[in-house]
Amino acid sequence: MYGIxxxxxxASSSIPTNISEGCGRNSDAEFNHFLNIALGSALETEYLLILSKDLRYIEENTFIDFDIKINSIKSKIYSLKNKLTSQ
Structure with a gap:
């Protein structure tokens, strides 16, 4: 359990860290690269939450709350990526 x-x-702290680092870059392409890394971290976080639920380390209602939150974060990252690439 400690490892998970x-x-x-x-994984979860890497999400805002990479978004922040990407904001300081010189181009939208570089920022998009860091958004991809942040998205990967969000997906890793989502999987670890599923695994924690499946191993019964967290309760179903706790999982549902966190799952809603991580999916909201993923959606916001996708939206930002789309805005960057559609310019």
Missing amino acids: TSQLRR
């Missing part, structure tokens, strides 16, 4: 907790913390 540690990995979940790293």
Whole structure:
């Protein structure tokens, strides 16, 4: 359980870290690269939440709450990526 907790913390904290780093870059293409990394971290976070639920480390209602939140974050990243690439 400790391993999953540690990995979940790293993956979830990587999301805003990569978005912040990408904001400081010189081009939309570079920013998009960091958004891709952030999206990968969001997907990793989502999987680790599913795994935690399946292993019964978290309750169903806790999983549902976190799943809604991570999917909202993923949607916002996708929207931002679309705006960057449609310019």
